[in-house]
Amino acid sequence: MHSLPIFLRLKARPVILLGEGAVRDAKARLLQRAGAIIVGEGDAAALAIVAIEDEDLAVAAVARLKARGILVNAVDRPALCDFTLPAIVDRDPVLVAIGTGGASAGLAKVLRQRIEALLPASLGKLATGLHSARGAIRARWTQPDQRRRAIDAALEGPLDPLRAQDGDAVARWLAAPDIRFDAGLVTMVLRSDDPDDLSLREARLLGQADTIFHAPDVSAAILARIRADAARVIAAPSEPLPAGLSIFLTRRDEA
Incomplete structure (x- = not known):
């Protein structure tokens, strides 16, 4: 990973902007x-x-600014940049940022356009609804792992963020008497070392699991699809299992 993606709150904070013309004006609007x-x-x-x-x-200005300890973005000069500005999909409060490390602004733009077409205008309302319902969610599921799995299941089903949602969607979900989500142990037999061969459900489960058990020879590309903070154990599962959702990854030739 060439850069750490972060979101900066710049409201009422000063940012130096140097230059003139259309490019400078575009950065000013941003x-x-x-x-x-x-x-x-x-x-x-x-x-x-x-x-x-x-x-x-430009090079001289960048040098002066960096000498003062200021982080600099130099437009169209990625080698001089401490940070880059991504292409942005705005569904406030949801922001999607696409960066290429300065390799190709055109590629980032096309990806933004494709993602724009996928995300409904109501996505921001869904995010706001989930935020407003945090107290009710905590009351219904008192354990953090339960809350996370319940929300994951909802976003794969009734609260699908790629479908248009009305303002009452979160309330209807919480009002349902029986809300189920994945838990326990799931054995996943890998068809290959290529993560593109994972089914949609398999990729979803890897992103949700609390604990991953796997053999030492499971490919790094597959392991990269695991939730970043999930526990990883290079061994077969044993009793007692940890709480939450666990996955045992095994290769087809070992199953």
């Missing part, structure tokens, strides 16, 4: 949408964007 205060080079700030067309002037 910063203004985020609530940042645009300032000049002599002002105090933690971030700066250099949108200067002349190469020598």
Whole structure:
């Protein structure tokens, strides 16, 4: 991973913006949408964007800013960048950011356009509804692992984020008398070392499991699909099993 994706809250915070013309104006609009205060080079700030067309002037400006400990984005000069600006899909409060590390802004743009077509306009309302229902969710499922699995199951079913949802969707889900979700041990027989051969359900379970048991020769590409904070055990499962959802990954030739 070449960069750490983060979301910065810039509301009422100063950001240095240097340059002129259309590129500079586009960056100014982006910063203004985020609530940042645009300032000049002599002002105090933690971030700066250099949108200067002349190469020598741009390089010199970047050097001056970095000497002050300021993180810099140099437009169209990825080698000089401390951070890059992604293509953004905005479904407030949901934000999807697509970055290529400066390799291709065109590729990021096309990916953004494809994702824009997938995500309904109501996605932000769904996120807001889940936020507002946090108290009710905690009351119904008192254990963190139960809450996570219940929400995962809902987002795979009645609260599918890729379907248009009305404002009462979360309330209807919580009002259901019987809400089930995956738990216990699931044995998953891998067809190959290629993660593209995983079924949709298999990929979903790998992203939800609390504990993964696996042989040492399971491919790194498959293991990369596991939830980042899941426990990993290089062994077959044994009794007693840990609480929550566990998966035993085995290869077809070992099953």
